């Protein structure tokens with residue numbers, strides 16, 4: 173369905189995209205805009221409002237006011253509204269997907285599937301929330317030594333208040349709704365700060381929430397540079413929860429935040445451990461897809477292969493053969509490898525590649541770059557002295573490190589502060605479980621590449637990779653606090669006999 177009239181009001185007459193507060197799309201009183209570059213053309217594609225701190229205050233005030241009534245809205249009504257949001261997203265998916273192509277160079281098919289997956293996530297959250305949030309507990313006092321049954325404790329889940337949602341550039345729609353839907357379902361209001369690249373797709377997404385008829389002020393969106401309004405947002409006294417997905421910025425935010433619950437989903441250095449008894453074809457396919465999908469710009473991309481020496485030549489040859497077949501080009505043509513998000517990101521990736529070159533890595537495919545487009549690069553004989561053995565490139569570069577044993581591989585993973593996911597390839601399930609037990613990462617995949625989905629699976633990082641857990645049930649649980657109401661009776665009650 174065409175999106176022209178549906179999305180019309182999100183854009184000002186001058187062409188810049190508006191911010192959203194208290195039920196209205198607005199231009200900023202700053203009179204300033206921030207440009208969004210197209211990673212492929214490197215030309216300015218969009219302009220968005222540069223919100224002021226006073227406007228941030230307004231967004232929080234609107235959210236705080238709207239939350240009171242929303243917390244008293246029946247669960248089934250919240251769920252019905254969220255289902256409506258999901259339906260609108262499906263009906264108006266293409267213009268949102270087109271923004272993902274232009275803003276973050278996401279291949280066109282992947283862009284559309286991100287939007288549809290997000291609508292599915294909203295529906296699932298509404299259904300799960302109906303059940304999970306409707307359940308509480310009744311505790312009796314006589315379980316504790318010395319007590320009789322004269323107290324009944326009613327345990328319920330109540331909203332946190334105002335949730336600040338900050339998603340990253342690589343899934344600006346999906347990782348926004350994975351915060352918004354559980355926050356709203358649980359009775360909270362939201363202030364969204366979309367990423368600088370992905371902000372226009374985020375505006376389109378927000379319009380689906382607005383048009384579904386949520387109470388005004390319940391969802392608000394401030395735009396501007398994260399580095400300029402970010403600290404003001406995260407330190408704001410009206411914030412009752414921060415749900416953040418991104419890189420090291422999250423570590424800085426968590427160090428500064430006060431008494432506020434936090435859901436932090438941060439960077440990863442997801443390792444793929446390949447044992448000598450692995451199905452090498454399967455492992456090679458996983459490295460190829462896991463390492464190079466969306467040009468490696470995924471938190472769960474394979475960012476290091478740790479292969480046992482006996483099978484390293486066979487694995488490297490198969491992955492290299494696969495890399496040769498990847499289509500490199502523009503997102504509109506749905507190529508496998510598209511330009512990375514920014515020039516600074518491309519420069520960072522190049523720095524890691526050059527460091528590896530100087531320290532003796534073997535290039536199984538030649539390094540080539542034009543602007544932000546980096547050809548898929550496969551490095552072999554990577555050693556722990558190289559930065560790429562530890563750091564997250566967030567680009568189409570896969571390093572292979574040869575190890576003497578799976579134990580050596582696990583020790584390398586556990587020595588990294590990044591501990592999001594990992595995977596292991598072996599035909600022996602007992603060995604797989606032993607390796608999974610030894611890997612101190614949030615998730616271990618057995619015989620498949622790391623992945624965030626399906627979106628209802630718990631998803632979390634250990635150490636510097638995060639705080640708390642995502643996944644629909646866990647996100648709903650993050651968005652509430654426990655409230656106890658204790659009924660003190662004048663005599664013991666054994667209602668159950």
Ligand SMILES: NC(=O)c1ccc[n+]([C@@H]2O[C@H](COP(=O)([O-])OP(=O)(O)OC[C@H]3O[C@@H](n4cnc5c(N)ncnc54)[C@H](O)[C@@H]3O)[C@@H](O)[C@H]2O)c1
Pocket residue numbers: 338339340341342343365366367368397398399401402403405406417418419420421422425437438439440470471472564566592633637638
């Ligand atoms: N664990 C996960 O679930 C997950 C998922 C996707 C991406 N990531 C990680 O995200 C990173 C890539 O995304 P990115 O480059 O957008 O990350 P980033 O940390 O640079 O930015 C994330 C968000 O923070 C905002 N921001 C920047 N400075 C801020 C500040 N001072 N205060 C508040 N907000 C601020 C940005 O505008 C953006 O919206 C990678 O490290 C990747 O691994 C993690």
